Amino acid sequence: MTEETPTHRRTIVIESFDTDDSYLLRASLTDERPWADGEELIRDVHAMTLDVTVDRRSFIVTDANAEMTRTPHMECTAIEPAFRNLIGLSVTRGFNRAVQERLGRQRGCTHLEFLARAIGPAVIQTMASASSRRAGAAGISRTVKEDSDSWLTNTCHLWAEGSIGATKIREGWRPGLDGYPARTLVEMRQTRS
Numbered sequence: 001m002t003e004e005t006p007t008h009r010r011t012i013v014i015e016s017f018d019t020d021d022s023y024l025l026r027a028s029l030t031d032e033r034p035w036a037d038g039e040e041l042i043r044d045v046h047a048m049t050l051d052v053t054v055d056r057r058s059f060i061v062t063d064a065n066a067e068m069t070r071t072p073h074m075e076c077t078a079i080e081p082a083f084r085n086l087i088g089l090s091v092t093r094g095f096n097r098a099v100q101e102r103l104g105r106q107r108g109c110t111h112l113e114f115l116a117r118a119i120g121p122a123v124i125q126t127m128a129s130a131s132s133r134r135a136g137a138a139g140i141s142r143t144v145k146e147d148s149d150s151w152l153t154n155t156c157h158l159w160a161e162g163s164i165g166a167t168k169i170r171e172g173w174r175p176g177l178d179g180y181p182a183r184t185l186v187e188m189r190q191t192r193s
Contacts, residue, residue, distance in 0.1 A: 005035045014118060016126035018133075022062065023054045023126050027115040030070075044070050050083060050115040054091055054123050061086045066112050079109045086116060093154075095120040124155070132176055 009032050017024045031046040038044065047070035053063035066083035068076055085102045089095060099116045102108075152159040152166075159165040164185050171189070173182060183191075 007033070007035065009034050012115070012118070014115075014122045016122060016129070018056070018126065018130040021056055023056060023123060023130070025052045025054065025119050025122055025126065026050075027052070027118060027122070029111050029115055031111075045072060046070055046111055048109075048112060048115070050112055050119075052086060052116070052119050054119075056127075059091050059123065061089045061091065063087060064116075066109075068109075068112075076109065079112070082108055083112055083116065091120045091123045121155075124152075 009030075011030045011032075012027070014025060014027045017026075026049060028049045029046060030044070030048075032044050033042065036043040046068075048066065048068040051063075051065045051067075052061055054060065055062050064083050064086035066080040068080060071077060082103060086099070089098050089102075096117045099113060103113045103116060153161055157163065168182065168185055168188065171185075172192075173188060175182070
């Protein structure tokens with residue numbers, strides 16, 4: 001890796017907050033040119049935030065607000081209200097396709113659309129983190145074990161139907177209680193023998 005000043009820096013931060021009935025996710029994106037002086041040469045190109053509220057039980061978006069505080073064109077902010085079209089979407093399966101259909105390409109802003117699509121996986125992590133925060137390590141273990149077939153199946157290669165994640169749970173793995181990162185399935189089986 002080089003120690004030179006980067007040509008471009010994109011920073012994306014997603015923070016989640018939970019209440020009794022919903023999760024609030026705040027996604028922000030900034031683009032900057034670290035080499036520019038910020039006076040004669042533009043340094044800060046983009047700064048935008050997307051706030052999305054998701055119902056804890058249904059995983060439906062109940063509120064969405066976009067705010068663009070730094071844009072290359074004054075007219076960019078005119079697209080902010082379009083991101084209210086996220087309201088009513090389920091953040092479970094099919095979310096990315098629905099976001100793209102409603103807000104992709106000329107119907108939205110590529111940067112805000114990217115943030116919107118990043119919300120779905122962040123909700124899953126938020127759910128696990130909220131459960132663990134409320135009930136300790138046993139909470140995440142219980143959440144994954146009890147509901148893994150509905151919300152984790154086919155979310156990635158590890159949780160593909162009938163794959164390692166589900167097998168580990170069937171064979172007694174307790175998320176959050178059996179070490180992190182989780183041992184391989186082979187190691188699990190060896191220690192049981």
